[in-house]
Amino acid sequence: MKYHKSFYQIKSNEEIFSKIVKEKEHIGYYSLPFQETKEIKEFAKRVKQKHIVVVGIGGSSLGTFAIHHFLIDKENDKKLHFLESTDPIDLQRRIRKIDLKDALFIVISKSGTTIETISILKYLSSILVLDSSNTICITEEDSKLNSFAKSKEIKTFDIPKNVGGRFSVFSNVGLLPLAIMGLDIDKLLKGCQDIYNSFFEKEDYYSIIMEKARFIVENKNRFNINVIFSYSSLLDGFNKWYVQLWGESLGKININGTKQALTPVGLLGPVDQHSFLQLIMEGKRDKTVTFIKIEDFNDDLTIPNISLEGLEELDYLNNIKFKNLINKQADSTIQAVEDLKDIPYDVITIQSQDEYNIGKLMFTYELLTSIVGSFVQINTYDQPGVEAGKIILKKSLKKEK
Known part of the structure; x- marks a missing residue:
């Protein structure tokens, strides 16, 4: 008797680990932490322009913005801009902040035909000359954008074909603009390497990541909303990057034909303590919560030792450092959630605000995403739902012509 099955069932940790090991043979983001960075750093040193402009959307910009936003006060005196939206008011407002005569434009599109990116590129080409002196392109080697760059003798940097856009932050896509901004990209990759090796x-990190992935998958029908509650505005960009990574990778149909429903939500503490927290605490039990704290902000800003008329009862705040206040707010919220005993949560503590730690955090989430995808037996790396909308848009635009 022969027996064959194609239906979905949760596999063992060992089976998933073996699958991830095999996946490394053809999914390129796994090897990015170990790449050579000499060419990137040498190019970055030669950039004289003060305004660095990333022209890209989604995976071409969100990861770079996440790291830039986390480390903005550690960058050099250059200004990093992002042109990604086709909202005409937003686009013009952002361009007005750029000294176009002192700008380097980094045009990023993996496919080389991203409508939003090429539309902005066309507009920029109508208001100034884009050439080898002020433009570089980051794209696949055989893309249409690469052909455009060659026609203008514009320097290009490659995006490997086996690295998907939302997993591309540790490729040239992120490393080049971040290096130009003076950040230590080797330290960033070292954080990734340590997670990879562990x-x-x-x-x-094998136990930490595997246990978290397994819990999410085993309880996905009950807790299908995954909330990140980041206790620092520095992590606002990370939250946005996480939402794309999680949603676009895991919102798929598995081998059973079952639609997976893992919904990412990114929140900022303490701001969202005054809004979304109520829903977490007393709303439907359909959410897991990951709290992210920064242990050391390296900033001693302190609440002054003064009394305000009518507010004397709040003088217990005097002389408290803001970094201690925000972590106390985080700890209090975590304790309140723990006391309820029916909300699954975990806590990630980032040791300090530097390249190494943001590299560790982001590579951890890339690995976690891949493992969850393997558990639920989907293709983590495609996005057919997104492609359908792109096809409709192209047809609509051509019809309008």
Whole structure:
């Protein structure tokens, strides 16, 4: 008797680990932490322009913005801009902030035909000359954007074909603009390397990431909303990057034909303590919560030792450092959630605000996404739902012509 099955069932950790190990052979983001960065750093040193403009959308910009936003006060005196929206008011407002005569435009599109990116490129080409002196392109080697760059003798940097856009932040897509801004990209990759080595050598992060992935998958029908509650505005960009990574990777149909429903939500504490927290605390139990804290903000800004008339009862705040206040707010919220005993949560503590730690955090979430995708037996790396909308848009625009 022969028996064959194609239906979905939750596999063992060992089976998933073996699948991820095999996946490394053809999914390129796994190897990015170990790449050579000499060419990137040498190019970055030669950039004289003060305004660095990333022209790209989604995976071409969100990861770069996340790291830039987290480390903005550690960058050099250059200004980093992002042109991504086709909202005409927003686009013109952003362009007005750029000294076009002192700008380097970094045009990023993996496919080379991203409608939003090429539309903005066309507009920029109508208001100034884009050439090898002020433009570089980051794209696939055989893309239409690469052909455009060659026709203008514009320097290009490659995006490997086996690295998807939302997993591309540690490729040239992110490393080049971040290096130009003076950030230590080797330190960034070292954070990724340490997570990679720990996981694949089955050390601490293997258990941490695998256990989290398994819990999410085993309870996905009950807790299908995954909330990140970041206790620092520095992580606002990370939240946005996470939403794309999680939603676009895991919102798929598995081998059973079952639609997966893992919905990402990114929140900022303490701001969202005054809005979304009420829903978490007393709303439907359909959410897991991950709290992210920064242990050391390296900033000693302190609440002054003064009394305000009518507010004397709040003088207990005097002389408290703001970094201690925000972590106390985080701890209090975590304690309140823990006391309820029916909300699954975990806590990630970032040791300090630097390249190494943001690299660790983001690579951890890339790995977590891949593992969850393997558990639910989907293609983590495509986005057919997005492609359908793109096809409709192209047809609509051509018809309008």
